[in-house]
Amino acid sequence: MATKKPDRFDQVDWDEFTDSTGLSISINTKLMLVAALPLVALYLFDRFRVGEREKTFPKLGEDLGLSGLFETLGLDYNPSNLDYLFIFTIFVFLIYLVLPLYQNPRMTKYYWSEFKRNRPAVVSLVWLGIVFVGGLLGPLFIKRPEQDILRGHQPPAFYHISENHVPRCLGEVSNGRCHGTWAHPLGTTQGGKDILDVIIHGMTISMKIAFITTLIVATIGITFGTVSAFSGGWVDEIMMRFTDIVISFPTFILFLLVLYIYGATLGMFIFVFAIFSWGGTARYVRSKALSVTEEEFIKATNISGASKYRIIRKHVVPNTASSIITQLTLLIPGFILFEAQLAFLGLGDSELPSWGQLIASGRSDLSFAPWIVLAPGFVLFLTILAFNFLGDALLDALNPQAEAEADK
C-alpha cells in the first residue's frame, strides 16, 4: 500500500464518480447514424422534391448544380421506397452483424472454426455470398433486360435446338439446329430477355425479400418477445395471445385481398408476409429470454447494480441472438419460395424480373426451351438449400455454451 498506483481496484475513490447509467453510444450506433442520415435525407428529398415522373438522381444533380458530373458518372437511378428500405437493411446488417465479427476477432475465430466443420454450409455460404454481391451490385452494371422479340428463344451456350423454334438464330446454324452463343450464356426467354441478366436482377429481388422481411420480423419479434418476457403478468398474457392471433392469421387470403385492391407489388408482398410472420420469432425470443433470465450471470449483473435496460440489451438479447439468427435463416427460404410460387401461379407482379416470374414465363415452352425454367429453378433451389444448410450450421456454431457443456 506504500506506492500509490491509481489503477488498482481497492484504490478507486468511488465518491468521485457520478452515478451514470453506464450506457454510452457505441461506435456501431454512431456509424449507423452516419450511414442512415444521408439515406433518410435522400428519401425525404425524393418524397417531397422529386415529381411523380422525374428521376431522383438526375433531379438531385440538377438541384445541386452537378448535372454534368452526375451524367458522366452515369448516376441516373430512380430508387423506389423499397430500395431505400433495402439499403437501410443492408446498413443494419453490415454494422450490427458483420462489423461486430470484425470487432471481436476471438469470438469470430471460434465461430468460424466451429462453422467450417460443416462443409456443405461453407459451400452454401459461398453461394449465398455470390447471390448477395450479385444482387447488390449486379443491377448497377447490368441494365434491366428489355423485351426484344427477335432475340427470343436463343438456346444457352453449348446447347442447340431446332431452328424452327428460334425467330432469328444469333449463333451458328448447322443441320437445321441453332447453337447458343456467349452473348447469351444461359439463353433467352420467349420475349428475348437474357436469362443470366434476369437471374442477376432476380438476386436483387430475392435479397430484398430476405433482408427486408428479416429486418421487420426480427424487429417486431425481438421487441415483442423481450417486452413480453420481462413484463410478465397480464401484459405478457395479452401480448402472447395477440401473437397467437397473428400466427393463426390466414396471411395468404389477406394477400389475395390486398392483391385485388392495390395490386401485387413486391413491396406489398414483403410487407404483408413480414407483418404476419413474426409470431413464431416472438414466442421463441420470449421463451429464450425467460430461460436466459434464470442464468446466474443475469443475477451477477443484477448485483452489479446495472439497470434493467442494460441487462436486457447487453445480456439477454445477445444470448437469444444465436437462436434468433438461426430461426430467421430458416424463415428466409420460405419467403423466397413463396414469392416464386405466387409468381408461378400468376399472382405476382409480372413486370418483376424475379426468379419466380422467369420460371412462370417459361412454363408454356417447357417442351423445347427447358432452360428458361431450369436455369432460374436451379438457382432458386440452390439458394433455398443454401439457406437451410446455413441455418443448420449456425445453430451449431453460434452456441459456445452448449459446446462448453458438451466438453465437460
Next chain:
Amino acid sequence: MTDKPILSVRNLKKHYILKAGLLNRTVGAAKAVDGISFDIYQGETLGLVGESGCGKSTAATSIMHLEEPTDGEVIFNGGGRAGESRNDDGTHPNDVTKFSKKELKAFRRDAQMIFQDPSSSFNPRMTVGSAIAEMLLVHGMDDKHRRRAIVEDLLERVGLSPEDYDRYPHEFSGGQKQRIALARALVLNPDFIVADEPVSALDVSIKAEVLSLINDLQEEFGLSLLFISHDMSVIRKVCDRVAVMYLGEIVEIGKTEELFANPQHPYTEALLSAIPTPDPRTRAQGIELTGEVPNPANPPSGCRFHTRCHRVIQSNDVDMDQDAWRAVLNFRDSVRSEAIDIDLIEENALIEEGGHGDASDGAIKDQIRDEFNLPDQLGDTSAETSLERALDWIVDGEMEEAANFLSEEFVTPCEETVPEFTDHGDGHRSACLRHSEESQTVEALADDD
C-alpha cells in the same frame, strides 16, 4: 465501533406464494426462509450450512436484495455506514430491505456475491474482462483504459494473466472461472461478499486452491464473508463461525471449533457424522436420518426437525429404546399420511410365510414391524399394548381408527413446543428442546419407575 457487526440479519423471512387453479388463487406459501437472525463482524467468515432445499441460497439472495424479503431486517454497516444508529420509529437507516434505488446501487458496490455454477455465471457472449469491467462501468467509470488496467491487475491477483481479459468464458476451466468470479466480486472493492457454494462444483484439488485464494484475499482486504455450503469439511476449513440451517430456520450457531467439537443440535450431529474420514479402515459411523425432508410449504409443528430427529424426546409416560421410539413415530406418521400399502404388506407376509390363500394376521403384523424397523417387543409395556392395538386395526383395514389412536397414544413434546435458543456459552447457541427440557424429562422418568 469495531464490535458493531458489519451485517446483522434480524428475523429475515422469505415466503414464496403458491398459486393454483384457473383464477391464480393463493393456496399457501413455501417458507423458504422463515425467520433467521445472525451477525457477521468485520473480517469474519460465517458459514451457513444445511442440506439442499433448506433455504440457504434464498437467504443469500434475500440478504443481497436480489429478491424482496417477505419480512425482517438486513442491516448493513459496511462501506462507511457504521456511524448510523436506529431512528426513533424503530427503523434502521442501514436496513437493506428498505433502501431506495440509489442507496441500493451504492450497497451493490459494498456487498457482492459469488455464485455456485461457474459455467453459467458468465455471459458466454462477453469476454471475461469486459464482464468484470462492466461492474466499473455501471458505477460510472467511463474511462475505458482505466477500467482495463484495474481489471488486468485484478486478474493477476486472482492467479490469471492479464491477457485473459480478451478471452471468453468457454475458454476457461471451472476453477479458473471461479477465480474470475472472485475477481468480479472484488472489483468494486466491497466490504462483504456472499459466496454461495463457491467450490461445490469443483474438483477436490481445485477446491483447495480456490479456498486458499479466498482466504488470502480475505486477509489482504479485510473482507467479511457469508460462506454458504452443504459441505461440512469445507466449512471447517474457511469459517470462523457456523450457522446450521434446517428448513428455513437456524438450529445452531457457534464458533467453528466449538460447534465441530461439541455439536448441540441433533441435526448438526447428523451433518458432522456425514463427513467422510480419510481412513478407509474406520467404518462410517454416520447417523442416518430417517423420514423424508418435509415440505417447506407445510413445515412440521413444534421443532421442525422432529420428523427426522434421532434424539426425538419420548413422552413422559414412555420409556423405551431411542431407536424404537423413532421407529414408532415414523410408523405413526406413515399411518397418518396413509402411506402404508396394506395389500403389498399382505402379499409380502404371504411370501414370508410360504403359504397360500390369505396371510395370517400375525404374519401381517410381523411384516409391518419388519418394514418399519419396529422391534418385536417395545421396551415399554403400555406402549407395546397400544401399538398392538393399532396394528390390529390396520390389519382389519381401519386405517383412520388406527391413525387417530396412534396420534393420541404416541406424542413427542418436540412436535408441540417450538424450541427456544439455549446458550451454551461463547456465542454458541442451539434450538433444541432437549436442552431446555432435559432436566424435566429426567425427573419425570424417575417418577415413573
